[in-house]
Amino acid sequence: MKRDQKDTEASLALIGRRSLVLGGAQLGVAGLLGWRMRQMQVEQAEEFRFLAEENRINMRLIAPARGLVFDRNGVPLAENAQNYRIVIVREDAGDVEDALDRLRRIIFIDDTELERALKEIGRRSPFVPVTVTENRSWEDIAAVSVNAPALPGITPDVGLTRNYPLDQDFAHVIGYVGPVSDYDLSRLDDDDPLLQIPKFQIGKTGVEQKYERDLRGKAGARRIEVNAAGRVMRELGRDDGIPGADLQLTVESRLQNFTEARLALGLSAAAVVMDVRNGDLLAVGNAPSFDPNKFVRGISVSDYGELTNNIYRPLANKAVQGAYPPGSTFKMLVALAALDAGLLSSAETVYCRGYVTLGNRRFRCWKRGGHGNVNLEKSLQQSCDVYYYELAQRVGIDRIAAMARKFGIGQQFDLPMSAVTAGVMPDKGWIAERYGKEWRVGDSLNAAIGQGYVLASPLQLAVMAARLASGTSIQPRLVRSVDGVETPVVGAEPLDLNENHLRLVRNGMDAVVNSNRGTAYRSRVDLDGRTMAGKTGTSQVRSVVVSNQDVPWEERDHALFVAFAPYAAPRYAVSVIVEHGGGGSTAAAPVARDILLFALNGSLPPLDSYPSDQRGEIEDLFASLDLRRDFRPSRSGRSRA
Amino acid sequence: MSYLEHNVKRVPTGLVKILYLNWPLFLLICAVAAVGFGMLFSVAGGSLQPWAEPQMKRFALGAVLMFATAMVPIWFWRNMAGVIYGIALALLVAVEVAGSMGMGAQRWIDLGFIRLQPSELMKIALVMMLAAYYDWLDIGKVSRPFWVLLPLILIAVPTFLVLKQPDLGTAILLIAGGGIVMFLAGVSWWYFIVVLGAGVGAVSAVLSSRGTDWQLLKDYQYRRIDTFLDPASDPLGAGYHITQSKIALGSGGWTGRGFMQGTQSRLNFLPEKQTDFIFTTLAEEFGFVGGVSLLALYVGIVAFCVFSAITNRDRFGSLLTLGVGATFFLFFSVNMAMVMGLAPVVGVPLPLVSYGGSAMLVLMIAFGLAQSAHVHRPRGR
Incomplete structure (x- = not known):
C-alpha cells in the first residue's frame, strides 16, 4: 500500500511521540523498582538481616523404616539392616x-x-x-x-x-530395591518428597516394586535449627513418620529353598507349588538364581555382566515370565473339552498307527510304531498324540481354547511379580487379529498336543493342575496379608463342569504315574496316602525330531511335568519345567516328585516314600543338595531395625 | 512507512550486514546473560551443573539464532508475520487438545533437543503480527472501532488459550505487550482510558463483592489476593515464597554478602531458586549495588531498542523493535516486582538470567528481529 509523504511523516512522528511516552513510563517503573530495592536493602536492611538470622528453622525429611516381608511362618525374607x-x-x-x-x-x-x-x-x-x-x-x-x-x-x-537374609532363594519373587534414579522419577507419577532424598531406596522388581506404596511408609520430619551459615545447631522436634506396612507372603521358606536347590541340578529350570484348596503359592522356584543383596549395594559391572550374559538367564523369573509350549501336559484340557462337548465317551477307542494324515501332511505320534487301540485312560497314561489329533478334529480349536481358559491358560494372573505373562491360548479370532490368517485344522492338531501357538507359563500350568485336582476355579495368591489385613481367597467355587469328566481325567493322570505302563511310572510315590498323579510333557523347540543327545543344549526339548498329591485328597499342585532338559518323564517328573513330597512332609521326605530300588540314589541326591538349615538368621553386623 | 518507498539499494547486503548490527545492544545482552551464568553457578553451590552449563549452551545456540534472524531482511519477517502467528496459535491449540485428550496437561511440545512452549513463541509472534497489522493499516483508520476490534481479537484468542493452561503470568504479558503495541501505533488515548477505567471498576467490584450473595470469585482466589496483600498472614503456605524472598533480598544490604556467600537462597528456604526467584540470590549476594546494576543493564537494553526504533523510518521495523523492547521490559519488571513483593507471584522468569530453554531462545530470536530491523532500516530519503 502506498502512502503519501505527509501521512508517513505524521505516522513516524506519532510513533516517536508515543514511544517517548512509553519510555518515560518505563523509566518510571524502573525507578519504582530501584526505589523499592533501596527501601528494602538500605533502609530496612537491618530488619531483614535480623529476620534472616532468625530464619533458621528448617525441616529435614526422615526416611521411614521400610515394611518387612515375611514368609507364611514369619521367617523374614526382606528386612532392614543397619x-x-x-x-x-x-x-x-x-x-x-x-x-x-x-x-x-x-x-x-x-x-x-x-x-x-x-x-x-x-x-x-x-x-x-x-x-x-x-x-x-x-x-x-x-x-x-x-x-x-x-x-x-x-x-x-x-x-x-535393605537386606535379604535368604540371599538368592527369593530373588525373583521379592525382587530387590535400589536407589531411586532419574528414570524412576520420570516414570513414576509420584510426588512423595521421599523420592527426592539422594539414594533413597525404592522397589525395582518383584514384590518390592509392586507393593512399593505399602512398603515405603510415610516420611517423617526433623525440625532443626540452623545458624545463618546453615550449620545444624540443635533438633527442635521430630516426627518419625509412619513405617511401611509389613507383608506376609504365602510362600514357605524351607520348601522354596529346597525347590531352588533341587531345580539347580537341571541347569535352567522353574517350578511352582500351589495349595489347591486356597491358591497359596508355596514356592515359586527358578534356577539359576542370583543374590539380590548385590543389587541393593550397587552391583559391579562385571557381576552384572555375568548375570546378563549367562545363557541360563538367572535374572528371569521363568516361573511366571517364561511362556513355553506346554506339550502333552495340555492334553487333559483337550480331553475335557471333548467330554464336555459330548463328543467323547470314556470307553471309546481310537486306533493309533503312529501317525495321522491330514491333506498331504503327516502328523506323527511320538511312538513311531503306534499305540494300537487307545481309550481315554491309555491316551493320558502313554501320552498318545494320535488320540488327541482325533479329538482336535472333532472338537475344534474354539472349544479347546474356551476349556483351556477355564483352567487359566492364556490368563494373566494378578500377582505382584514383574512381567507376569499371559501366555497364549490361540483360537480363530486370535490368529485373525495377530497374523491376519485363517485358522487351519493342522493348527488345531498341533495345539491339541500343546505345541504350535499354545504357550503357557509354569505358573499357569500349576494353576491348571490345581484346578484339575480341586475342581474349583481357584486363583493363585502370593500375598497372605498386608499390614495384618488378610488377603481374601478367590475362586474357591466349583468349576462349571461335570464331576465325572474331571474324575476320568484325574484317573488318567493317576495312571501316568502309578500304572507300570505310565510315562512317569519311575517317579511314583510308594507310600500310601501320598501317591501322586500327574502328566509328563516334552515340548519341541525345533521341528525335526532327532535324539536330544546329538544337539546343542539350546535346541533340546523342554521337559515338563504337572502333578498333584495326594491323589485321594489333593493338597498341593506342582508344575516343573526343565528348559531343554529332554524328556518330561526323565528330567521333570522326578523333580516334581521330590518337591511335592517335601511340601507334604514339611521337610526332607523319608526315603520310604520312594520305590525301594531308587532309595540309594535318592539318598545320594539329597546329600548333594546344599540346603539352608538356619531360617532365623542373625548375622554379625546386621539386625532388624 | 513501507519499504517500497525507500531506496533499498542503500541497505547493506551480504556479510557486511554484520558490521551494521546493533553491537552495543548485543554486548548488553551478553552482559546480562553472564550475570545469569554467575548466579546459576552460585545457586548450584559453586558448580556448573546442573544449571549453569546447560544455560551457557542454550545462550550460545540463542546467539546463533539471533544472528541468523538478524541476517534475514526485515521485509521477509513482515511478510511472514501472519504465518508465524498462525503457527504459534496452532501449536497453542495443539497443546490444549493434547492436554484435554488425557495425554496429561502439558504446556510444551517436545522437539527432542528442547521442550518448546508455544506460549513463549506466542509472546513474540503476537508483537510481530500487530506490528505488521499497523504497518499495513491506513493511518487514518487506526482509531476507528472496527480497526481497533481486529487487533483486540488477535490478542484475545491466544490470551484465552494461555489462560486455560492455566498460565496467568503469560496471559498478563500477552495483554500488556499487545496493548503497548496498539498504544505505540497511535490508537486513541480514549480507548486506553476507558479500558483502564473499566479494569479499575472490575477490580473494585470483585473486591467489594466478597462475602455478598453475588460474590464474583471463588473463596480460594480471594485468599490468594489476601496473601499478596499481606504475605505474613500465611507465612507457611502461599505467602511463604514472598516472605522468604523478601527476607533474602532485604538481608543483602548495600553491597551484599559476597559471591556464593548467600545463605537464605542457598538454604532451601526458597523454592525455584534457579528460575523465578533467582533475582533474590543476586540481591542477597551483591546487595543494592548488584541489584541496581542489573536493573541498569536491563534499562539499557530497552533504551537501545527505543533509540533504534526512533531512528528507524520503517513503520514495521520501528513498531516491532519497540514491541520487543516493551515485552522484554514487562518480563523483568513483573519478575522483579514479584520477588520484591510488589506484585503477586504469577510465574514470570527473569529474562536471560533465569534457568529455562524456551524463554531464552524465544527472547534471543526476538532480539534477532530487532537487529534485523536495525540492519535493514531505510537510510536517507
Whole structure:
C-alpha cells in the first residue's frame, strides 16, 4: 500500500511521540523498582538481616523404616539392616586427602569409592557430612572409633538398608530395591518428597516394586535449627513418620529353598507349588538364581555382566515370565473339552498307527510304531498324540481354547511379580487379529498336543493342575496379608463342569504315574496316602525330531511335568519345567516328585516314600543338595531395625 | 512507512550486514546473560551443573539464532508475520487438545533437543503480527472501532488459550505487550482510558463483592489476593515464597554478602531458586549495588531498542523493535516486582538470567528481529 509523504511523516512522528511516552513510563517503573530495592536493602536492611538470622528453622525429611516381608511362618525374607557408614566433614578434617589417607591405613577403601567420595566432598558445603564408604562391618566401625583421635572430621554413622537374609532363594519373587534414579522419577507419577532424598531406596522388581506404596511408609520430619551459615545447631522436634506396612507372603521358606536347590541340578529350570484348596503359592522356584543383596549395594559391572550374559538367564523369573509350549501336559484340557462337548465317551477307542494324515501332511505320534487301540485312560497314561489329533478334529480349536481358559491358560494372573505373562491360548479370532490368517485344522492338531501357538507359563500350568485336582476355579495368591489385613481367597467355587469328566481325567493322570505302563511310572510315590498323579510333557523347540543327545543344549526339548498329591485328597499342585532338559518323564517328573513330597512332609521326605530300588540314589541326591538349615538368621553386623 | 518507498539499494547486503548490527545492544545482552551464568553457578553451590552449563549452551545456540534472524531482511519477517502467528496459535491449540485428550496437561511440545512452549513463541509472534497489522493499516483508520476490534481479537484468542493452561503470568504479558503495541501505533488515548477505567471498576467490584450473595470469585482466589496483600498472614503456605524472598533480598544490604556467600537462597528456604526467584540470590549476594546494576543493564537494553526504533523510518521495523523492547521490559519488571513483593507471584522468569530453554531462545530470536530491523532500516530519503 502506498502512502503519501505527509501521512508517513505524521505516522513516524506519532510513533516517536508515543514511544517517548512509553519510555518515560518505563523509566518510571524502573525507578519504582530501584526505589523499592533501596527501601528494602538500605533502609530496612537491618530488619531483614535480623529476620534472616532468625530464619533458621528448617525441616529435614526422615526416611521411614521400610515394611518387612515375611514368609507364611514369619521367617523374614526382606528386612532392614543397619548400614554402617563412615562420613567425613570437610571443615573438621582440615586436609581432606591427608585424613582419608590415614583412614585407608586403618580400613580398606577401594579406589573408585574414594574417588566418588572426593568428588562429592568438593561439591558440598564444608560443614555437610559426606559418606566416604558404606555397608561396612562392625569391625571396621570399631577400628575407626578406636582411632578417632587420629581421624579428625571422620566419624562412623549408621543408617538403614535393605537386606535379604535368604540371599538368592527369593530373588525373583521379592525382587530387590535400589536407589531411586532419574528414570524412576520420570516414570513414576509420584510426588512423595521421599523420592527426592539422594539414594533413597525404592522397589525395582518383584514384590518390592509392586507393593512399593505399602512398603515405603510415610516420611517423617526433623525440625532443626540452623545458624545463618546453615550449620545444624540443635533438633527442635521430630516426627518419625509412619513405617511401611509389613507383608506376609504365602510362600514357605524351607520348601522354596529346597525347590531352588533341587531345580539347580537341571541347569535352567522353574517350578511352582500351589495349595489347591486356597491358591497359596508355596514356592515359586527358578534356577539359576542370583543374590539380590548385590543389587541393593550397587552391583559391579562385571557381576552384572555375568548375570546378563549367562545363557541360563538367572535374572528371569521363568516361573511366571517364561511362556513355553506346554506339550502333552495340555492334553487333559483337550480331553475335557471333548467330554464336555459330548463328543467323547470314556470307553471309546481310537486306533493309533503312529501317525495321522491330514491333506498331504503327516502328523506323527511320538511312538513311531503306534499305540494300537487307545481309550481315554491309555491316551493320558502313554501320552498318545494320535488320540488327541482325533479329538482336535472333532472338537475344534474354539472349544479347546474356551476349556483351556477355564483352567487359566492364556490368563494373566494378578500377582505382584514383574512381567507376569499371559501366555497364549490361540483360537480363530486370535490368529485373525495377530497374523491376519485363517485358522487351519493342522493348527488345531498341533495345539491339541500343546505345541504350535499354545504357550503357557509354569505358573499357569500349576494353576491348571490345581484346578484339575480341586475342581474349583481357584486363583493363585502370593500375598497372605498386608499390614495384618488378610488377603481374601478367590475362586474357591466349583468349576462349571461335570464331576465325572474331571474324575476320568484325574484317573488318567493317576495312571501316568502309578500304572507300570505310565510315562512317569519311575517317579511314583510308594507310600500310601501320598501317591501322586500327574502328566509328563516334552515340548519341541525345533521341528525335526532327532535324539536330544546329538544337539546343542539350546535346541533340546523342554521337559515338563504337572502333578498333584495326594491323589485321594489333593493338597498341593506342582508344575516343573526343565528348559531343554529332554524328556518330561526323565528330567521333570522326578523333580516334581521330590518337591511335592517335601511340601507334604514339611521337610526332607523319608526315603520310604520312594520305590525301594531308587532309595540309594535318592539318598545320594539329597546329600548333594546344599540346603539352608538356619531360617532365623542373625548375622554379625546386621539386625532388624 | 513501507519499504517500497525507500531506496533499498542503500541497505547493506551480504556479510557486511554484520558490521551494521546493533553491537552495543548485543554486548548488553551478553552482559546480562553472564550475570545469569554467575548466579546459576552460585545457586548450584559453586558448580556448573546442573544449571549453569546447560544455560551457557542454550545462550550460545540463542546467539546463533539471533544472528541468523538478524541476517534475514526485515521485509521477509513482515511478510511472514501472519504465518508465524498462525503457527504459534496452532501449536497453542495443539497443546490444549493434547492436554484435554488425557495425554496429561502439558504446556510444551517436545522437539527432542528442547521442550518448546508455544506460549513463549506466542509472546513474540503476537508483537510481530500487530506490528505488521499497523504497518499495513491506513493511518487514518487506526482509531476507528472496527480497526481497533481486529487487533483486540488477535490478542484475545491466544490470551484465552494461555489462560486455560492455566498460565496467568503469560496471559498478563500477552495483554500488556499487545496493548503497548496498539498504544505505540497511535490508537486513541480514549480507548486506553476507558479500558483502564473499566479494569479499575472490575477490580473494585470483585473486591467489594466478597462475602455478598453475588460474590464474583471463588473463596480460594480471594485468599490468594489476601496473601499478596499481606504475605505474613500465611507465612507457611502461599505467602511463604514472598516472605522468604523478601527476607533474602532485604538481608543483602548495600553491597551484599559476597559471591556464593548467600545463605537464605542457598538454604532451601526458597523454592525455584534457579528460575523465578533467582533475582533474590543476586540481591542477597551483591546487595543494592548488584541489584541496581542489573536493573541498569536491563534499562539499557530497552533504551537501545527505543533509540533504534526512533531512528528507524520503517513503520514495521520501528513498531516491532519497540514491541520487543516493551515485552522484554514487562518480563523483568513483573519478575522483579514479584520477588520484591510488589506484585503477586504469577510465574514470570527473569529474562536471560533465569534457568529455562524456551524463554531464552524465544527472547534471543526476538532480539534477532530487532537487529534485523536495525540492519535493514531505510537510510536517507
